[in-house]
Amino acid sequence: MRRKRLLLLGLLLGSGLFMDQILLHCALGSGYLRGSRIAPFDPPIFYPGQQVSLREIAAHDREQSPGDTPFLFDSELGWAPTPGHPIGEMKFDWAGARCSVSPLERERHADLTRIICVGCSFTLGDEVEDEQAWPYLLDAASARHEFANLGMGAYGLDQALLRYRRDGRPLRGDEVWLGWMPAASLRLVTMYRPAQRHWARMVRFKPRFRITRAGDLRLIPNPVESIAHMHAVLSSQKKFLEALDGNDAWVARSPLAYAPEGSHWLHLTGLGRMALTLHERRDREVADWLLDEQSEVFRLLLAIVDAFREETASDGARLRLLVLPDRGALEDLAQEGRGYWETVTDAWERAGIEVIDCSAALVASGAAEEGRHWAPGGHYSVEGNRIVAEVLETLLDL
Template sequence: KLLVLFWGFYLFFILICFLIFDLLIGVLLIKNNTFLGYPLPPYGPLITETQKQRFEKMGHDSSSYIVFDKFLGWTIGPNRKSNNGLYKSNSYGMRSDREYNRLVSDGIFRIAVFGDSFTEGVDVSNENTWPSILEQKLKKVEVLNFGVRAYGTDQALLRYKRDGQLFHPYLVIIGYMIENIRRNVNVYRPIYEHNTGGIGIKPRFIIEGDSLKLIPIPVKSPEELKSFIKNGTIFEKIEPYDYWYQKYKIAFQPNNWMFKLNSIKIAWLIYEKHARNLKRLYAEVNKEPFLVTVRILETFYNTVKQNGSRALVLILPAKGHLEEFMENHTKFWQPLLNYLEKRRIEYLDVTEALALEQLKSPVVYGHYTDKGNEVVAEVVKNWLLKNIITEKGTWTN
């Protein structure tokens, strides 16, 4: 009996110490249910104040630069200008100050580029995006910028199929930012990136047998999306196909007892960081994120070739990826490059060129700086001059 009493008292003492420790964590480390700026579970459909503010405006701003698209999720609206005046689009929703005819004029070599914000050129003016600089650097060349911020490679492929191929490009550049592997298995953006300002919903591809199957977005209008978010049914709509929701599902249950404890909230945050770790995602070549990503890239590349155009995958590192390369002199995304080489998919990785310039002046903060865009344009220009276009503006098949 004494032994039972001893162990009972001991366990009670440990429990009290743990609860005091947990309380101190809440008082000292957690502010407004965030830890070091990261939101903590349990999560709702809207996680940050920015998301809540954008939710209130959803569907009311008909002049917005980024607009809802029932096929792509979102896109750049035609003839739009952002509130700060930095971003402008033409009548086809390309980021450009000029218009392009659908039919290519004689003697013109047309390039179309697709991708996310690193292709669109977020944080710089229209003329300082790398597609615009590339057009300025070459004679008799047009570069059509179909990049859209926050896109996955899946959305880039779908935009090419719906919009891009109508302009009959001779070369299609597939801008692949290294973090895209996470987006390609996501449907509702706040689930995988809780701190994001956007609350977009997107289509995605799943692997079915030997092919890709498109899963369309489960809403037809911004009003319907707003309704699903407001009543909480958004999770039911995306549950079967959102890879990250399947991993994080318990963190979106508001009454889950685990998240009453501050220490478990922080432990969950560490788990999420591990699950989203890019090194891990690229190393696990037999897991869904890698398999879906390489299949999308291969499908994109082959679709372009079947349409009679040439394709190039352009590897674009963000700041963290570039710093990792400069520190360790290795590319954790090498398994992707190995796959592309094995499948004879042409690619161009601008990491080395950006790293060299980064030693002199900043090429990337949140996105590429003016200098960073110039470096990317120069690398692509040199590839074109070596492989396709001559200095005189003529080209070879």
């Protein structure tokens, strides 16, 4: 009887191993399952569209020239516009600001209030024409104000602060408007864009801040210094991990998922690879991070905006923080009656930060239910930009 049990157990184990290897070599042999990448992520590319970006990096490194297509790379910020050069249909001036009603003067006029806008694509105005973005609409609405739109797609507040320091401060603004999309907050703890957002089209690295034991911000610079360096880092998993040096939260918390392929026994089993993939995808709901006042994301948001407050005050400028929610955030607000980001904005207001939340006006206009406020890629449409401009026009004291 005992022998039969052992034999049965051996058959079950053998069958299980056989099925696991079929899963490994047949279903997971390509490294993808239903279009999604399966761990280990060596190389750290998550969907076929990123292969195009990888080939562009290789081509630019090989040719040592910008080539025929725009290539966003900035050794300090990760990516940024090249002053005077367009990105698609978007035009940028000598300061790297998106072009507005009139060219931004190199010398400020005493009778104009200069407002510098920094933030992500919801500040820049992705997916609409130059003249349809809300900073342009405000510029056109007032002859006594001029706007310098230094927003940039896929930026976190950390990059917005660094861009203000480098590109915004020399413009000597009277006011600084910091646009914040709550759903983008998890960008603060990454240094490799696709690790935080697997479906990101752009394969790039970025700087980030960490908080010291004393509570100060410590800058971790962009881990790649050039396009050639980026190509080398993405060509070797060992160099990739060395470049990040444990500073990307998404990579650091799932080391086996990013380990060189075959370096751990879990990489050799189908179920092991599936388990690593699911483990790496965990805890990516931004609301959970923003509702937890002890989370690293929450603490970084407070610290970065506090740095903005100190630096703009030192520059003699007024800081205003604009909440620019995406559609998912508005749907959540309409359902719950309170935005998941309000724990953060409440803390900012207690610290003396002037917060202008565009959410209520957007919800009132139907943006939580209607598609007309949204462009195909999820940014504000012409109508969405118009609503935001209406809210913010009250700040101009016309």
